[in-house]
Amino acid sequence: MQTYRILVVDDSRVVHQQMKKMLEGSEIEIAGFCRSGEEALKCYEELRPDLVTMDIIMPGIDGLEACKKLKEEWPDANIFMVSSMAYDDMIDSAVKAGAKGFLFKPFTKESLLEGLRGALQAVQATQKGEG
Numbered sequence: 001m002q003t004y005r006i007l008v009v010d011d012s013r014v015v016h017q018q019m020k021k022m023l024e025g026s027e028i029e030i031a032g033f034c035r036s037g038e039e040a041l042k043c044y045e046e047l048r049p050d051l052v053t054m055d056i057i058m059p060g061i062d063g064l065e066a067c068k069k070l071k072e073e074w075p076d077a078n079i080f081m082v083s084s085m086a087y088d089d090m091i092d093s094a095v096k097a098g099a100k101g102f103l104f105k106p107f108t109k110e111s112l113l114e115g116l117r118g119a120l121q122a123v124q125a126t127q128k129g130e131g
Contacts, residue, residue, distance in 0.1 A: 004120050005031035007047055009040040009066065010055040010082065015105070019053070022109040028116055037066025044070055044077065051119055054099070056083040056090065064097045071098035080119045082107070 008016050008030055016033045023030065032047045034040040038060050040052065052070065056063035063081060070077045081094040084105040091102050100122055103115040 001027050004028045004050040004116075005047070006116065007032045007034065007040065007043060007049040007052045009034045009037065009052060009058075009063065011035045011058040012055070015055070015082070019112065022112050026113060028113070028120075037061035037063060037069070040066050041069055041073070044074060050078065050123065051100075051116065052077060052079045053082045053103075053116070054079050056081060056085050056094070064093055067094065067097040067099055078119065078123045080116065 004027060006028055008019055010016060010033075013035075016030070020030055031049050032043050034043050036058055037054075040054070044052065054063040054067055058066075061069070063083065067079045067081070070079060077098075079097075079099045080101045080103065081091075081099045082103045082105060083090070094102055100119040101115055103111060107115075
């Protein structure tokens, strides 16, 4: 079974712990955890995860800005927004910034796994198309 590495970017340690617990025993592992967009930009190059989960509302640069900056520096970065800001314009902004998907908080284990797997499958399909 292939293992996927994700970088969790969220200012809440609770969300990080929830995700860690929910992903136990799955093919998805948390390779790193960042509490700000700035930290994510530094961590991404070092970790090169398969997928980044990005909160939107964080201190410093927000998730949308961090998403744009990641995509500028690493166009192949795959970002999946995770936020309680469930407005249509927010989702549109996330997609325009380069996000592969959107998961609403609070999430269940099923919705988390389904969302991450869907985003990872989309990434794989894109990579196969390019190769």
